[in-house]
Amino acid sequence: MFITEIAKTGSIVNTSDRLFVSSPAISLAISSLEEELGVKIFERSRNGLEPTEIGKKLIIAAQEILNQIEKFKQEAKSDSSEIEETLSISAVQSLCRSIIPKTSAVLKAKFPKITLQIKEAHPS
Amino acid sequence: MFITEIAKTGSIVNTSDRLFVSSPAISLAISSLEEELGVKIFERSRNGLEPTEIGKKLIIAAQEILNQIEKFKQEAKSDSSEIEETLSISAVQSLCRSIIPKTSAVLKAKFPKITLQIKEAHPS
DNA sequence: TCAAGTTACGGCGTTCGTAACTATT
């Protein structure tokens, strides 16, 4: 669904920069979509792409699809984030300074309600 | 998006038959989705799959995505089908009885408003 | 001549199907 982004940025190159996808990939994706639908979505020009009349309608419809997908993800996220647990972690000092901070950041992002108890252990 | 179909048919096997996709492919797709989202969508049992609570919500959200996609396609179709042309075709008798009917059926499906003028030609 | 888009092509990842395995009744 590059078409919504192209509509916003005005060109394939800008979209390429913004989404970190190469111009040829985007160009081909658009062409393929147009051929599949039998509809020209954009007018190509020297400095960018401009939606056709039907293109504008399709871009709106595409944006609605993306919104629904976002809703879907949020729905799932709101559930998995309902996990409320207390996770106790013991680790030697070196680990406390290195991987533990990264790990806990990831966990906090996925399960906002989690409680982390980190305890420094003494190697035997 | 196999999850909506599974919700309707009640099992992977039925979905497999209905969508002409193998059971393992569907099974793996569901597992992957569940892992990606960090959410269990179905309870597995001897005779089929039943949605969990969050699964039901996700299935509804997924169905809305599919509906939006259908809208998108319809939008495109309604445009390409606005082509009103008269297409004249001449062909020798043998062709008139063979490929022409198939071809015109395809054209009529894609461009409902098209007019076909088929004329039998006489080989020189 | 420069900037944007397109075409060509090779590589990689995803997804699929077949086959074999597990589990539940």
Added chain:
DNA sequence: AATAGTTACGAACGCCGTAACTTGA
């Protein structure tokens, strides 16, 4: 034993990136 789901694995398809080409100001 039979049926539904899962795991393993090899193959096919699609999508992407690099490079080269085309086009319009």
